[in-house]
Amino acid sequence: PSPNRYFLALELLGVSASDTLAVGDRLDTDILGGHRAGCRTALVLSGVTTAQAANSWEPKPDLIANDLTELVNMI
Numbered sequence: 001p002s003p004n005r006y007f008l009a010l011e012l013l014g015v016s017a018s019d020t021l022a023v024g025d026r027l028d029t030d031i032l033g034g035h036r037a038g039c040r041t042a043l044v045l046s047g048v049t050t051a052q053a054a055n056s057w058e059p060k061p062d063l064i065a066n067d068l069t070e071l072v073n074m075i
Helices: 004-013 027-036 051-056 068-074
Strands: 021-024 040-044 063-065
Touching (some): 021 027, 040 068, 063 068
16 A cells, blocks of 8 residues: 555645554554654554454554553554
């Protein structure tokens, strides 16, 4: 996946990738795209991805949470 949507969002918000957490529920789009844009990444397991798949995926998400509430408590 192209990181272009992340680059556009970063530019519009006026923030750097290193100060941004890309959150998503898909490894092959959300996490990979965020990683390619230089963002830290957080995988939420409430979507299509399982914990087992996340553990074998590269690049690894920086954070893995069961749901958004757990993620908020982690950050």
